[in-house]
Every structure is written in C-alpha cells, then in structure tokens.
Amino acid sequence: MKKITSLFVGFLFLFFTNISIAAEVQFYHDKAGWQDWWVEIFEMDSNNSYEITPFADTTTFQATVRQSLRADPPELFTWWAGYRMKDMVDSGLVEDLSPLWKKYIDAGEVSPDLAKAFQFDGKTYAVPNLIAFWPMYYNKKIYAELGLEVPTTWEQLESNFTKIKASGRTPVGQTIEGRWPAFIWFEEFLIRSNPDFYEDLVEGRAKYTDPEVEEAFLTWKSWMDKGWMDDGSASFGFTTGDSMNNSFSKGDVVHMLVGTWFASTVTGAGIAEGEEWGYFIMPNKDASMQPAVIFEAGPIMVAANAKNKDAALDALDFWMSEQASAKWTELMFFPPHNLKADLPGGEVGKLVKQINDENYRQINRYWEATPTVICEAAVDEIAKFVVDPTSYKDVMVGLQAIADSYWSKQ
Amino acid sequence: MKDKQQAYFYIAPAVILVCLILIYPIIRTFYMSFTDNDGLNPPNIIGLANYSRLFFDTQYILPIKNTIIWTIFASFFPVTIGFLFAYSIQFLPRSNFFQILIYIPATVSAAAAGVLFGFILDTSGLFNAILTILGFEELTRDWLFQIPENTYSMITAYTWQATGINMMIFLVGLQGLPKEPMEAAKIDGASGFTLIFKIIIPMIMPYFVIASLLALINSFRVFDSIWVMTMGGPARSSETLAVTMYREGFILFDLGYASAVAVMLSLVGIIFSYFYLKLVLTKEDVGN
Numbered sequence: 077m078k079k080i081t082s083l084f085v086g087f088l089f090l091f092f093t094n095i096s097i098a099a100e101v102q103f104y105h106d107k108a109g110w111q112d113w114w115v116e117i118f119e120m121d122s123n124n125s126y127e128i129t130p131f132a133d134t135t136t137f138q139a140t141v142r143q144s145l146r147a148d149p150p151e152l153f154t155w156w157a158g159y160r161m162k163d164m165v166d167s168g169l170v171e172d173l174s175p176l177w178k179k180y181i182d183a184g185e186v187s188p189d190l191a192k193a194f195q196f197d198g199k200t201y202a203v204p205n206l207i208a209f210w211p212m213y214y215n216k217k218i219y220a221e222l223g224l225e226v227p228t229t230w231e232q233l234e235s236n237f238t239k240i241k242a243s244g245r246t247p248v249g250q251t252i253e254g255r256w257p258a259f260i261w262f263e264e265f266l267i268r269s270n271p272d273f274y275e276d277l278v279e280g281r282a283k284y285t286d287p288e289v290e291e292a293f294l295t296w297k298s299w300m301d302k303g304w305m306d307d308g309s310a311s312f313g314f315t316t317g318d319s320m321n322n323s324f325s326k327g328d329v330v331h332m333l334v335g336t337w338f339a340s341t342v343t344g345a346g347i348a349e350g351e352e353w354g355y356f357i358m359p360n361k362d363a364s365m366q367p368a369v370i371f372e373a374g375p376i377m378v379a380a381n382a383k384n385k386d387a388a389l390d391a392l393d394f395w396m397s398e399q400a401s402a403k404w405t406e407l408m409f410f411p412p413h414n415l416k417a418d419l420p421g422g423e424v425g426k427l428v429k430q431i432n433d434e435n436y437r438q439i440n441r442y443w444e445a446t447p448t449v450i451c452e453a454a455v456d457e458i459a460k461f462v463v464d465p466t467s468y469k470d471v472m473v474g475l476q477a478i479a480d481s482y483w484s485k486q
Numbered sequence: 487m488k489d490k491q492q493a494y495f496y497i498a499p500a501v502i503l504v505c506l507i508l509i510y511p512i513i514r515t516f517y518m519s520f521t522d523n524d525g526l527n528p529p530n531i532i533g534l535a536n537y538s539r540l541f542f543d544t545q546y547i548l549p550i551k552n553t554i555i556w557t558i559f560a561s562f563f564p565v566t567i568g569f570l571f572a573y574s575i576q577f578l579p580r581s582n583f584f585q586i587l588i589y590i591p592a593t594v595s596a597a598a599a600g601v602l603f604g605f606i607l608d609t610s611g612l613f614n615a616i617l618t619i620l621g622f623e624e625l626t627r628d629w630l631f632q633i634p635e636n637t638y639s640m641i642t643a644y645t646w647q648a649t650g651i652n653m654m655i656f657l658v659g660l661q662g663l664p665k666e667p668m669e670a671a672k673i674d675g676a677s678g679f680t681l682i683f684k685i686i687i688p689m690i691m692p693y694f695v696i697a698s699l700l701a702l703i704n705s706f707r708v709f710d711s712i713w714v715m716t717m718g719g720p721a722r723s724s725e726t727l728a729v730t731m732y733r734e735g736f737i738l739f740d741l742g743y744a745s746a747v748a749v750m751l752s753l754v755g756i757i758f759s760y761f762y763l764k765l766v767l768t769k770e771d772v773g774n
Contacts, residue, residue, distance in 0.1 A: 452737055463633065
C-alpha cells in the first residue's frame with residue numbers, strides 16, 4: 077500500500093510539475109508541414125515562450141479547438157476566414173484585435189483592406205497567417221514546345237486549349253478529391269463573367285437557379301465535353317502517380333487552378349519554378365471588365381478565455397511587425413502582411429506585383445465567402461456536376477434548396 | 487469480508503474505465519441528441535427535432551441505402567469466404583502458413599488498408615494494370631470514383647481485411663468437431679456439399695452465429711475504410727450513416743444531430759442483434 081501511495085504522489089508531482097513548466101503561449105495549428113517554420117519564426121520573439129502544437133488532421137484540429145474554446149483553450153490558433161470564423165465571433169469566444177490593427181494601420185505598416193477578411197460589425201478578430209491568390213499554374217515547357225503565349229483574353233485562352241488538346245494533352249486538370257476542391261472552378265467561372273453576381277450569390281442576394289449560374293455550368297460543361305478538362309477523379313497534391321500535380325509536372329496536364337500556397341508542392345514534383353512552371357491570372361470573358369483574382373486569407377486568432385491572453389496579444393504584436401512578416405515571407409513565399417517587408421521573390425512576387433500594379437479586384441474565396449453550412453453541402457452538390465456534367469440543372473436546384481434552407485432561418 | 491473488499495479493489499480500475507469511456511459517453515450522446523449542441527454555444531433542449539429531421543429528410547435516403555448494402559455484403563462475404571478458407575485449409579499441407587497469410591490483413595489498421603486500396607483501385611493502380619494484362623482493358627476505370635463501383639470496391643477491400651478473423655473463428659470450430667458423426671456420415675455416403683451443408687455447418691452453427699453477428703455489427707458501423715478511401719464521395723454517393731454521423735458532427739458541427747444519428751445507428755444495431763440472436767438461438771433449441 078505504501079508503494080501505491082508513493083507512486084500516486086509521484087504521479088501527482090509529475091503532473092503538476094508539467095503544468096508549472098508549460099509554455100506561456102500555446103499555439104495550435106493544422107498546417108503540420110509548416111511546423112518547423114512556425115518554430116523558427118516564433119524563436120525570434122524574445123518576449124514570449126511558445127508551445128506550438130501541429131495537428132495532422134484538419135477535422136480533429138477543428139473539433140479540438142471548438143470544444144476547448146469555453147474551457148481551456150490555446151492562446152493562439154489558426155483558422156479560416158469569413159463565415160468559417162463567424163460563429164466563434166458571434167459566441168464571443170475570440171478576442172477583438174481591432175486595437176492591434178489600429179496601431180499598425182496608423183503607423184502605415186498594414187493595409188486596412190487586409191483587415192476586411194476578418195471583420196464583423198467593424199471589429200477585426202484575427203491577423204493573417206496566410207495570404208494567397210488563386211492564379212492558373214501553367215507548364216512553361218509545353219507552352220514553349222507548342223509556341224503558345226500567356227493568354228490575355230478569353231479567346232486566346234480557349235485557342236491555347238484547342239492547340240494543347242490537339243497535341244494529345246489535357247489542357248486543364250481538375251480534382252474533387254477530399255470534397256472541398258469542387259468549388260474551385262465553380263467560383264472561377266462565375267467571377268470571369270460577373271463578379272458582382274458572385275458576391276451577391278454567396279451572400280444570399282442572388283439565386284443558384286439564376287441564368288448566371290447556368291452560364292457558369294454550361295461553360296464548365298463545354299470545357300469538359302471538349303476534353304479540355306479531365307474528369308476530376310485524379311488525386312490532388314501527390315508528387316507521384318496520376319495526381320493532378322504529378323500529371324502537371326510531367327506535362328500531361330498543362331494548367332491547374334490552385335492557390336499560391338501550392339507552389340512548393342508543384343516544385344516538389346520535380347518541375348522548376350520560373351523556368352518550367354509559372355502563373356497567369358485567368359482573363360475575364362469580357363475584356364472590358366476590371367481584372368479580378370480570387371483571394372484567400374488564413375487567420376490566427378486569440379481565444380477570449382485564454383489563460384495568458386496578454387502574452388498572446390503581445391505575440392501577435394510581434395507577428396504583425398516588419399521583422400516577423402519579412403521572415404514569414406522569406407520562409408513561406410507568401411505576400412507579406414506588413415507593408416514595410418519586401419515582396420517575395422519568384423513567381424509569387426511577380427504575381428503580387430501584377431495584382432497591385434494593375435489594380436486587380438480581389439474577391440474572397442467561396443470557402444470563406446459563403447456560410448459554412450451552405451458551402452459544405454454545396455461542394456458535394458457541385459461534385460455531382462463533375463461526375464455527371466449533364467446534371468447541371470438538378471445541381472442548380474439542389475444548390476438553391478441548400479441556400480434556401482440556410483437563408484430562410486436568418 | 488476482507489477478500490470481498492480486495493475483489494472490489496481489483497475490479498475497480500476496469501469498472502471506472504468502462505464507466506468513463508463507455509457508459510458516460512453513451513448517456514451523454516443520448517442527452518446531446520435532444521439538443522442543438524454546436525460545440526461552441528451552451529446547448530438548448532430541442533426535443534425530438536433532430537430525430538424528426540433524420541426521418542423526414544430525403545437526403546438521407548442514399549446513406550441509408552448504402553448502409554443496407556454494406557450490412558448485407560460486408561456480412562455475407564467475409565463470413566462465407568472465411569468459412570470456405572477455414573474448411574479448405576485443413577486439407578492443405580503447411581496449413582499454418584496459409585492461416586497466417588490470410589489472417590495478416592486483419593492485423594492492418596482499417597485506415598492503412600484504406601490508403602493501400604486507394605492506390606490499388608486508382609486509375610493507374612494495380613487492379614487496372616492486372617485487368618489490362620489480362621486483356622480486359624475496357625473494364626478499367628477509377629474504381630473509387632465511379633458510382634456505384636466505389637461502394638462495391640470498398641466492400642471488397644473490407645472483405646479482404648475482415649475474412650481472416652472469420653476464418654480463425656471457423657478454424658476453432660472445425661478443430662473442435664467430434665470425428666465420429668463425420669465418419670458415420672461418410673460411411674453413409676455423404677461427401678462434398680452434402681457433408682458440408684448437412685453435417686459440418688449444423689455442427690458449427692454456434693460459430694456461424696458469432697461470426698455473422700460480429701460481421702453484421704461491424705459492417706453496420708464501418709466508417710474508417712470509407713472515410714479514408716472516398717470520404718463518402720464523390721457527391722456523397724458512397725456515404726453510409728456512420729459517415730453521415732461524422733460529417734454532421736465534425737464537419738458541420740451539428741453535434742446534436744450527429745448524436746441522434748449515432749443513437750439511431752446503435753438502436754438499430756442492438757434491435758437487429760437481439761432479434762437475430764433470438765431467431766438463431768430458438769432454432770438451435772428446436773434443433774436440440
């Protein structure tokens with residue numbers, strides 16, 4: 077019995093010792109592949125100590141964070157912008173970071189436009205960990221081989237596709253692996269014709285049964301019918317086999333529409349950035365329209381019930397600084413959130429410069445721009461279209477039923 | 487009295503564990519099924535709203551249909567093939583080697599098996615390569631993307647994994663059979679199928695009951711294989727109720743509704759098992 081008591085006391089001692097040496101700022105994230113870079117950047121912050129916890133599975137990560145927010149949350153965590161963070165904001169479980177933003181906006185170090193991705197009722201609830209755009213990746217080797225130019229009009233784009241198809245290759249790769257990618261081309265076709273309509277649609281002011289949606293599906297269908305797009309069955313990012321990414325690296329597929337965060341995966345398949353692959357932004361159907369690009373911002377948030385909230389706010393103050401932003405850009409090739417930091421090099425740098433110089437309209441990604449309940453059901457509905465493109469009318473009706481079900485309760 | 491106290495002390499850890507990780511979650515899930523719990527806000531009691539939604543929403547027809555398909559095929563094939571292997575292996579030299587070979591898939595986690603079959607059933611996977619070599623190129627396809635091939639392909643993968651354990655159950659049964667009735671049957675001219683269906687199967691019926699019941703319950707609640715291979719897609723075409731439960735709970739965070747699906751799945755499983763056991767055991771009694 078004495079032994080058991082000793083063991084129990086020892087266990088308690090270890091348990092409480094462990095708590096007493098716990099890191100000051102706990103940071104949860106679901107980007108396991110970025111763990112080393114998170115560690116590297118937060119090591120630069122001499123004011124705070126961190127415990128950085130990666131989650132390999134996004135679903136587990138989400139469940140853990142949501143369940144912890146009322147009781148014992150991490151100080152900092154990554155999340156998704158727009159409607160994906162709205163319920164946390166509505167519940168008062170995340171901290172208002174407006175004072176931090178004001179400090180940097182007043183100093184001219186961050187753009188107030190950037191804050192919009194994380195704003196509700198004029199308050200800003202996150203800082204950006206990821207800024208990405210959604211351009212077309214194109215295989216420069218195949219372009220050179222076929223004598224193609226980067227398209228600046230819709231007609232040039234389709235003309236390129238015709239030539240690529242004639243060469244025995246697939247002009248555009250698409251995938252619905254993992255469900256969520258189904259929205260990628262849906263949003264892209266919509267914004268190429270009518271970005272105002274897209275923004276109305278995601279906010280429930282327009283209907284999925286409207287002619288603009290039908291036009292988007294018909295364009296998509298015609299591309300698939302002509303063999304300009306594959307059937308969507310390929311996996312996404314593997315660097316081997318028949319994945320969209322690997323087919324792109326081999327030149328079997330010549331374009332992919334993915335966020336700029338995918339760059340290192342593309343290069344990882346053995347194709348050199350700049351020399352063998354590059355970016356262009358899809359031209360609009362109507363060349364007189366303002367150029368537009370899909371924009372994605374990934375947030376870091378502070379849990380309102382965090383034990384060390386002051387330390388967390390101080391950590392984000394460091395994160396917003398020129399020093400941290402420049403380092404993050406150097407590590408990740410993301411556009412910097414601090415305006416004093418240099419733009420990244422390579423293809424992303426050129427793309428960001430183009431977007432800034434040519435005054436591109438930046439449009440929020442469907443995943444964040446529309447309510448989560450609609451989005452999660454809609455990606456499965458849109459996938460029905462990819463599996464059977466003749467089903468577009470049923471899909472439109474199904475999408476509107478999903479939207480009606482949500483908006484009627486608001 | 488002292489011995490009795492000591493006995494309680496020894497079983498206490500097991501009882502506490504069962505209460506903590508089984509009884510408490512069951513009670514909590516049942517309670518949550520009557521709430522609008524979203525994992526963020528304090529839940530409100532909403533009565534039977536989650537259950538009525540489950541019964542009247544037409545989008546759950548396909549998951550229910552898929553669950554029935556899984557329950558039938560993923561029970562029948564692993565048990566039947568498991569029995570055939572067990573019966574045949576007895577007559578083979580070095581039967582231990584074959585037992586291990588067939589049992590190995592059962593030791594692989596369902597998630598790992600799912601990843602493995604993801605590669606095998608891919609457009610450029612091993613299965614299509616074999617079909618091409620055999621001259622059936624026109625049959626090649628992406629087996630996890632085409633509907634309804636995806637569901638049947640996953641059941642095949644599941645069968646590969648689940649057969650080993652059934653084979654072991656039947657081996658135990660067959661090895662324990664008394665020799666006299668079989669020898670008597672053989673003297674009376676019974677052989678082949680007659681011997682199997684009229685003599686052996688009735689004699690090892692208790693093992694069939696156990697194997698079928700386990701297979702039935704496991705196939706009814708299968709989730710990991712499906713989630714790894716197709717996530718219930720494309721377009722929810724291969725979704726079962728277990729996947730629906732996960733999707734509602736951990737993607738849409740409608741934990742109240744996911745709990746209602748979980749309760750219904752458990753109830754159907756329990757009711758089905760009860761009547762199955764009752765039916766089979768009654769037959770056994772009649773037979774005896």
